[in-house]
Amino acid sequence: MRKREEPEFSIEFVKVLNRCSRGDLKAQEHLYRQFYGYVMSISLRFSSSRDNASEIANDSFLKIFNKIESHQIEKEFKAWVRRIVINTAIDYYRREKKHNDEISIEEAYNEPEDESVLDRLNAEEIIKLINSLPMIYRYTFTLFEIEGFSHDEIAQQLGVTASTSRSNLTRAKKILRKMILTSYQYERII
């Protein structure tokens, strides 16, 4: 796991943004390298697979390259990038939700809760867990718990009611709990 480093907001970085706004491919590659990890980390939370995350990330970068203007340098560039990635992921959800309507929830697993299992979870495992969630739950969980959206905002973005969003969040947490404990049980059996 790599700890996130803040990209330096240096004079050279401003020049890179300027060159990106003029369509300079080298500058775009430079920016891509610098923000790849950041954009992918957001994309992965919304995706069912790494390929899916890569698709969302690249679509986001395309929007960034198209919309980047010199005046945007004055704004919070990272926050702007984050908004673009989230919006791209939501667009992706709207396109794909027709194919992801089937959701089945089993009863919560009644395995004894062992909090130590949480400490053993690494980033890759957590990403896999989130990726395994049904699409609507994955989006609700990520938007509410990680990105800080309200249920009203989620309802507006995903085309559901606020109460459905609350319900989806509860179900998402139950499924996560179930998956963690199941994998814990599997480890114990082995």
Added chain:
Amino acid sequence: MKESFEDKITGRIKEVLDQYEPEYSPKDWEKLRKQIPVPEFWLKKLFIKYRFWLAGTAIIGVLFYTFQVFNPNELNKEVAFELPAYGPIYSLESGKPEARTFTAKPAIPYSEDSSFILRNQNQNQVISSDISAVHKVDSQKNVYYETAQLDFNYDNSIEILKDYSINEVLKKELYFRTPNINFQLIKIEFPNLAKSFLPDKSVKVKRKSQFKWPEWGSFSRTEESYNKFVGPNKISFFYSPEINHDDSLKTFGVSHGFGITVEGPIRSSISISAGLSYQAMNFKKTIFSEKVPFRNLLQPTDTTQYIDSIGIRSGSYKFFELPVSVNFKFLESTRSQIWLGTGISAMAFFKQKYTSETIVDNISEKVEILANPWENIHPLASLNFSLLYRYQFSERFFLHTSIQYKHHLVPLGYNSMKLNRLNLQVGLVYHFGRKD
């Protein structure tokens, strides 16, 4: 408690994900690069991939074209054109032909854009004429012929301005009207050799000096006798100083260069040209003040402040340029021509040196970029607009001057310069192949 365990799961997920960033993947960049809509990218790639084939094809093309120019058609050599000899000219007064002896004597060698004088028996000048004769070959019909443009002047007024073939002049009866006299030109006979048509120094030739417009029809009409493989073709060598403005350096620069252009006709008033030029461009050191973003590391927020700084920029570039253009001759006189041209240029840098220094509170940050040769190749670099003036000072040589504005369509060089260029050219044009 179940609820608190779920909250702990959420907390752990947030904690881990907040610190997680996947490693950079070059494969993902490759995927994205293919999606980035850069129109010149595939052209550039194609150009680099097939550059040797393109260079070879260009060389073969130039050789073939040159061969065609100097050897238009083997069959044409058999159709020799014999210049006619001196002979009488008849005048027509009051509608009746009356034989009078006139001689047609060109002031300068025949088949030039020349003048000749008609004299009566007493050697008095009766009429002067400009004659523009052009050798032409119709390779399909295997015919060699000439057209002559006779512009008869009398008392300094142009009376007739019409194209006649030599055959028409020789075999048919043509009437040339002047205000005071009618001539029936039955036969104009020229000496066998062009040497006989030496300038008559005793006669001061009156030449047309005013500019005239080309016929509009000549732009669209196919001129059978105008064969682009025969000419007239032009090769020009020029020196080209240039004034540039670079938006990124916010300064003017001056460059010097030289080049070569080859030009061939499409119509009598339209030509197409291609060339190669070299330019060495220097932007002198520019000092200016600007506000730059500054991140205060002691402040935990992401806010970026802007502070005053001094910027120092300079640049030095060398590049090759391949312009292709279409030119329209819109004004001409006996010796002068004015052309308008429009075209595109490809550019290839082979040296770039860009220096940027920013000083903030006596702390200097200096970046010097030395890009590799050929790092930046732009197949469609600029859109060019030119105004050309050419002055003929000998049979084959013209003075060539032009002023060109080059509007660059893409950012250039490593530091993405947005250039505007005003290019001047001074040089010599050599006409080869068929004469104009």
